[in-house]
Amino acid sequence: MIELYTDPEPDKAGLRMIMSTPELEGEALKAFTVAEGPLAEAIAARTGTDPGHDLFPAVTAATVAGAVRVAGRHWLEHGTTGSFAAILRGALSCVVPAAPPEGPQDR
Template sequence: MSDDAMDLRARNSQATREAIGHAALRLAIEQGPNGLALVRVHDIATAAGVSPRTYNNYFSSRAEAICAFQADQSRRLGRALRSRPAGEPLDQAITAAVIELYTDPEPDKAGLRMIMSTPELEGEALRAFTMAEGPLAEAIAARTGTGTGAGRDLFPAVTAAAVAGAIRVAGRHWLEPGNPESFAAVLRRALSCVLPAAPPETPSGP
């Protein structure tokens, strides 16, 4: 199979995944506060224009399908950081990558509110964030020249976890009633609480 054919297959697969995910979230929102319990796999598949069998090839649960967009978005964060200019300070590079990835377009408040107010969905979203910390830590390590893994510098992994936490806290704050701020503004403030401009000096040995 040619590279072009493989790329097309991957794009088609991602498009199908996104269609199922969007359909799952839309139907869950339409069902109201108990949407996760009420929406059915058959209904999601029908709304996405696929068979239930195709649905099952992509997702193992309704919660996973509903959170698919957030999961895919989180997994792209490491790649987004790698695309930033090499000379950009770390805090500015991570902030710009996060703002671009999470605010273009701005999140749908109804969907985000459902995910954050439903324990099973919030747990699924948290799992996706945790899985994304590894690629983000690798990107931070590559950018700063610090190591990752057992026995190496903690900085990349700790920073990646802090960024993921800041994004989640920003989402909750943005959803508070009467909050007039844009999500980008809230994200910037949240990230400024946890991001250093550069890694700390490595302590010298005895």
């Protein structure tokens, strides 16, 4: 997953331009939203959940998309010296559980 967003390392100048231009940032948000569906399907396949009935895959996919955006903003901040991969790994470790919750979900 991390390799998808970090190989190759994003271009800081290009990412800064996208995040500081409302029209471009809006298009980037649309792209993240479109990517959530396939990501939720992949999460469901790996966790044995049903993306049509369980909240876990869709919520996790949306959370991952948000973590990528926040990691990008953090990486652009003045003084941030780490690689985008390291920052993204840290962001994802804050929000992605190791396994889906036990018990019934909203079905």
